[in-house]
Amino acid sequence: LSPAEIVLGKLLAGFLAGLAFLVLALPSLVPIALLGSIGILYMLRLLGVIVLLTLCVTAVGLGLSALTSRQLGSVVLAYVIVFGVTVVLPIAWGSTAVVLNEEREVTNYYTVYDDEYSMEKSRCVAEQVEETVPRLDLSLPLLWG
Numbered sequence: 001l002s003p004a005e006i007v008l009g010k011l012l013a014g015f016l017a018g019l020a021f022l023v024l025a026l027p028s029l030v031p032i033a034l035l036g037s038i039g040i041l042y043m044l045r046l047l048g049v050i051v052l053l054t055l056c057v058t059a060v061g062l063g064l065s066a067l068t069s070r071q072l073g074s075v076v077l078a079y080v081i082v083f084g085v086t087v088v089l090p091i092a093w094g095s096t097a098v099v100l101n102e103e104r105e106v107t108n109y110y111t112v113y114d115d116e117y118s119m120e121k122s123r124c125v126a127e128q129v130e131e132t133v134p135r136l137d138l139s140l141p142l143l144w145g
Contacts, residue, residue, distance in 0.1 A: 057082055
């Protein structure tokens with residue numbers, strides 16, 4: 001066997017093991033989805049995302065097993081990386097909202113009623129104010145890992 005065939009075989013084996021867990025979870029997911037009036041297309045999209053995530057985590061674990069000498073080390077590293085990507089990076093991104101602020105001129109629109117008892121006579125008023133706006137777009141690369 002070539003090295004590529006060995007790698008693809010390991011990836012396929014890990015992926016099928018992950019799919020087996022998903023198939024075993026379906027008997028508990030389907031009744032809950034039916035009771036919650038969740039559409040079939042939504043459930044299929046959700047299952048598709050879970051399948052894709054299973055493939056990604058399997059690939060990360062396989063790559064780490066090539067870098068470490070022991071299997072336990074690659075499993076622990078895979079858990080650490082998945083935890084970092086799903087928990088640590090979003091928290092780091094959200095915490096930048098405190099620091100990355102900018103004073104900008106913002107237009108606020110609101111309705112002024114001419115008669116307090118009649119809602120028919122009203123006009124829209126635009127007001128320019130200076131506000132502090134968070135610039136989370138600047139720290140968005142944190143979410144890309």
